[in-house]
Amino acid sequence: MSIYRRAALYYRPFWAKTTLGLLLSLCAVGLNLLKPWPFKIIVDDVLGQGAEPAFGRSPSLVPLLCLALVAIQVLWGLVNMAMNYTFVKIGLQALLRLRTELYAYLQSLSLKYHDARRSSDSSFRVAYDSQAIQTMFNQGFTNIFSSAVMLIGTFVVMVQIDWQLTLLSLGVVPVIAGAIYFFANRIRSQSTTIQERESAMLAQAQEGLSSIRMVHAFGREEWEVSQFQHQAHQSLKANLRLTLTNVNSAFVISTLMVLGTAAMYYVGTLHVLAGTLTLGSLLVFSAYLLMLYQPLESLTYTAWAMEGAAAGAQRCFEVLDRADDVIDSTDASAISTTAGALAFEGVDFGYAAGQLTLHTIDLQIAPNQIVGLVGGTGAGKSTLLSLVPRFYDPTAGRVTLDGRDLRQIKKKSLRAQIGIVLQDTVLFSTTIRENIAYGRPGATSEEIRQAARKAQADEFISRMPQGYRSPVGERGTHLSVGQRQRIGIARAFLKNAPILLLDEPTSALDPTTEAAIMDTIKELMRGRTTLIVTHRLATIHGVDRIVVLEHGRVVEQGSGAELLARGGQYATLYAAGNYPG
Ligand code: ADP
Numbered sequence: 231m232s233i234y235r236r237a238a239l240y241y242r243p244f245w246a247k248t249t250l251g252l253l254l255s256l257c258a259v260g261l262n263l264l265k266p267w268p269f270k271i272i273v274d275d276v277l278g279q280g281a282e283p284a285f286g287r288s289p290s291l292v293p294l295l296c297l298a299l300v301a302i303q304v305l306w307g308l309v310n311m312a313m314n315y316t317f318v319k320i321g322l323q324a325l326l327r328l329r330t331e332l333y334a335y336l337q338s339l340s341l342k343y344h345d346a347r348r349s350s351d352s353s354f355r356v357a358y359d360s361q362a363i364q365t366m367f368n369q370g371f372t373n374i375f376s377s378a379v380m381l382i383g384t385f386v387v388m389v390q391i392d393w394q395l396t397l398l399s400l401g402v403v404p405v406i407a408g409a410i411y412f413f414a415n416r417i418r419s420q421s422t423t424i425q426e427r428e429s430a431m432l433a434q435a436q437e438g439l440s441s442i443r444m445v446h447a448f449g450r451e452e453w454e455v456s457q458f459q460h461q462a463h464q465s466l467k468a469n470l471r472l473t474l475t476n477v478n479s480a481f482v483i484s485t486l487m488v489l490g491t492a493a494m495y496y497v498g499t500l501h502v503l504a505g506t507l508t509l510g511s512l513l514v515f516s517a518y519l520l521m522l523y524q525p526l527e528s529l530t531y532t533a534w535a536m537e538g539a540a541a542g543a544q545r546c547f548e549v550l551d552r553a554d555d556v557i558d559s560t561d562a563s564a565i566s567t568t569a570g571a572l573a574f575e576g577v578d579f580g581y582a583a584g585q586l587t588l589h590t591i592d593l594q595i596a597p598n599q600i601v602g603l604v605g606g607t608g609a610g611k612s613t614l615l616s617l618v619p620r621f622y623d624p625t626a627g628r629v630t631l632d633g634r635d636l637r638q639i640k641k642k643s644l645r646a647q648i649g650i651v652l653q654d655t656v657l658f659s660t661t662i663r664e665n666i667a668y669g670r671p672g673a674t675s676e677e678i679r680q681a682a683r684k685a686q687a688d689e690f691i692s693r694m695p696q697g698y699r700s701p702v703g704e705r706g707t708h709l710s711v712g713q714r715q716r717i718g719i720a721r722a723f724l725k726n727a728p729i730l731l732l733d734e735p736t737s738a739l740d741p742t743t744e745a746a747i748m749d750t751i752k753e754l755m756r757g758r759t760t761l762i763v764t765h766r767l768a769t770i771h772g773v774d775r776i777v778v779l780e781h782g783r784v785v786e787q788g789s790g791a792e793l794l795a796r797g798g799q800y801a802t803l804y805a806a807g808n809y810p811g
Pocket residue numbers: 345581582587605606607608609610611612613614811
């Protein structure tokens with residue numbers, strides 16, 4: 231389906247309003263065509279040049295004709311206003327639909343999609359590229375309609391006045407059409423380049439500003455600015471290139487038009503001198519020629535705007551056409567509870583094709599069992615965890631819950647059974663209360679408070695000026711890491727899911743805070759199937775089972791005591807007390 235036809239689907243729900251707008255547009259064209267006539271009557275009839283005056287030659291006609299002119303203009307203005315408002319509203323409503331659909335789809339796409347691109351590029355598509363849908367409607371579709379009607383109307387009237395003169399003036403039109411086609415192609419590709427470069431510039435700014443701490447700490451402000459300036463300059467160059475195409479084509483097209491006008495003046499004057507055309511008719515004719523060229527010119531701009539917009543719309547449709555990598559199988563059903571028996575059966579996984587991060591993982595985890603995952607950096611511990619909520623699907627083998635392949639469980643219902651605490655809890659810029667209730671938006675204030683108490687967060691929250699209603703800054707910057715972790719743990723307590731995934735929950739903390747938080751985590755793990763990744767072995771030595779990973783393979787597993795006695799990899803790590811995780 232062409233981009234334009236696909237875009238038109240977004241306006242379809244507003245067809246009734248569109249029809250109204252088109253009717254208004256017809257009225258506007260009709261009124262516009264009336265505009266030159268009062269003056270023609272003044273010149274031909276009152277000033278005495280016309281052969282057979284239709285309205286007589288009385289000078290008292292003049293004020294009436296002047297009034298008629300004003301009335302036509304005012305009426306045209308009103309109709310035009312109503313038409314513009316209607317069309318802009320439809321354009322904006324179509325934009326709202328596309329934006330929402332795009333954002334919702336981006337939210338649903340798997341991490342694999344988002345891993346591969348910068349988040350600012352996706353934001354750019356939602357915020358800016360999507361505007362193409364409005365441009366196409368307001369500068370494209372509606373313009374083409376009113377220009378076409380105007381062209382046809384003007385043409386018909388002009389032929390009535392002098393057909394030879396009409397053909398002569400229109401001789402340049404095919405050449406103009408050729409020029410429009412030539413320039414439109416360039417404009418589309420140049421517009422795509424602009425969009426890509428603007429997006430890259432936004433990404434640069436976003437990255438530099440979101441890592442401002444790092445930038446200041448390492449004194450890289452100037453370097454960041456120079457990187458930004460480089461991107462901004464790339465965008466400037468692309469914009470200039472497009473401007474050059476625009477001014478060139480404006481020059482070519484206006485020159486072609488003036489050639490048509492000059493030819494009309496020349497032949498028109500000959501016709502007046504020969505007595506086959508009245509002076510008033512020549513004046514009306516030249517007014518119409520302007521009216522004819524106006525929609526032609528406006529069609530040119532429309533073609534440019536459409537090409538630019540097509541580039542933006544294409545970037546939106548590209549996202550919507552992406553198939554999700556993590557999809558439920560056709561026989562998937564929702565679950566509302568789980569015993570919590572997890573199993574990895576011959577699981578291979580790779581982020582990129584042909585490059586495995588996990589190799590033939592076989593693990594059976596009984597309900598309520600707590601399993602510690604241990605291994606060096608890059609061993610694949612976090613990757614293993616991310617297969618449980620199906621952030622990714624295994625490349626081979628399967629992960630099961632209560633004996634059922636995860637792909638046969640509806641993603642959303644599966645995730646409802648899983649609580650997660652990461653190394654650094656991400657907080658959203660809303661209140662503490664809403665942050666805790668993120669996984670259970672309907673929770674009551676008492677439930678939220680209770681969860682916070684269990685996470686030992688109630689005390690510091692209550693000390694804040696607005697308590698649970700205190701706002702959290704972007705990314706929770708004015709809370710300490712320990713406080714953020716406590717909120718993350720409160721979140722997990724409140725969600726009260728039977729499966730728990732903990733990825734280095736204490737590694738960003740000092741030893742005293744770590745000990746305190748570990749107590750709450752032990753409480754949280756009780757009665758839940760838990761996978762905990764940590765390199766602080768002392769904190770998990772006593773859990774039910776420890777699994778040691780190396781280069782994506784399970785190399786050892788058993789209780790802490792068994793593994794120590796075996797004197798293998800775990801014993802070495804344990805002897806070191808701590809190891810760099
Ligand atoms: P660990 O948690 O044991 O430190 P990870 O599971 O984070 O290890 O990483 C295992 C390997 O997978 C590493 O080589 C890492 O670079 C790679 N990796 C992790 N996340 C991604 C990702 N989103 N895309 C591509 N490769 C990744």
